[in-house]
Amino acid sequence: GVGSLVCYALFLSHVCPLEYDLLFERFLDENRREAPDIDIDFCQQRRGEVIQYVKEKYGHDTVAQIGTFGTMAARAAIRDVGRVLGLPIAFVNEVTAKVPEGPKVTLKKALEESPDLRKMYESNPQVRELLDYAKQIEGLARNVGTHAAAVVIGDRPLVEYVPLQHVPGKEEVITQWSMGDVERAGLLKMDFLGLRNLTILSKVMDLIEQTTGKRIDPYSLPLDDQETYALLCRGETKGVFQLESGGIRELLQRMKPDNIRDVIAVNALYRPGPLEGGMVDDYIEVKHGRKKATYPHPVMKEILEETHGVMVYQEQVMRILNRLGGIPLAAAYTCIKAISKKKLEIIAKNREQFIKGAQENGLDAKKAEHLWEMIEKFAGYGFNKSHSTAYARIAYITAYLKTHYPVEFMAALLSSDISNRNFTKKDSLVEHLEDCQRMNIEVLAPDVNRSHVDFAVQDGKILFGLSAIKGCGGAAAEALVAEREKNGPYTDIFDF
Structure with missing residues (x-):
């Protein structure tokens, strides 16, 4: 949906498709028979509120989550x-x-x-x-579950379209059909995804407001902050959205991103196809001036210059098919899908049209053939630029907050991993504590008179969260804090 100006105008997306040359035809084209697919990410902790809002707005009988079947x-x-x-x-x-x-x-x-x-x-x-x-x-189907993201919304009560059922032990209503069957019935399926990193961002901003008194608008942060890019170049991106794994941190250290377009490219390039096909190496070599990009036609330079001569995005391939080969943008995406799914008849038809169009635009037959071979090779690797841009924006915001508000960021990151604690071996929360030590951030020992349920910030230090202690879950921690806030600090062990 990031490629749609309407989505941007409605604040469904915070990325301007014109600024980043995102194509509407990649989102929706006249040849597409199914409804457009919009994935909407929400703070993990508040996803339930969104589903409840949709039920209240459109009617409880017209909204349901989609069932899944666990197989044996x-x-x-x-x-x-x-x-x-x-x-x-x-x-x-x-x-x-x-x-x-x-x-x-x-x-x-x-x-x-x-x-x-x-x-x-x-x-x-x-x-x-x-x-x-x-x-x-x-x-065989063994059990029934609820899909992690999918919600179906109808224009009439859903019982008129699809059988429904109650989730055992809950009041929640789900479809008896799986997602594929619901879509084939012509119903509107929406994906409401709960994203852990958005919960971390929300928590960071709350902590910044508590410690500084100001509320940050993450989408107004400058996209040219050199300190943030320095952090990315060092690969210090644990906890940074989409940039946490060891492999992608190594790629950041090699690439040394210095603008938002590099961050967008990292998201698209860090996949098996580009890594194995040499696209990543080409991008880095050209970016750092160790190799010169070659463009068979001036149009290719206009389209590929931002990615140093490498076909990184599906949208770039669509532009080349359109501007050099004369293939309409709507048909260009169909062509890309045909290449990735090896539909030979559609590929042959588009190949003929492309070579003819490229020759009309000044390329000789041999170069046009070679360019088509490149398109066939890279079209299967190309990544959706709209998706990559939306995720890169969140990645940059996360990196900016880690750079400029490290204490608040680490407190939020630690809180996000409390539910994943594993006391039998070293878990991610322990790794974050080690990172705090490396970053010279002091984490104070648990204190029943100062600590909160989650990790908190006080005087530039992190207070250990009570619910992260072995044997003390969230409910017990909440009770301890509620009692302290009601009747004052605990005076001794007996009072405690």
């Missing part, structure tokens, strides 16, 4: 059959352990890949019976 995976099928057959748990666990780990592992594949499992299957009648039954129930 290979290991679960073995365990369930073993329980029904009354087999010893230790025996079932021994068989289950022989199934290789990983996504989409089927029992058929497991028997092919695991010699130990195959040997047990061939030599032990009990194992053969167990696995034969498990094969029959593998893949």
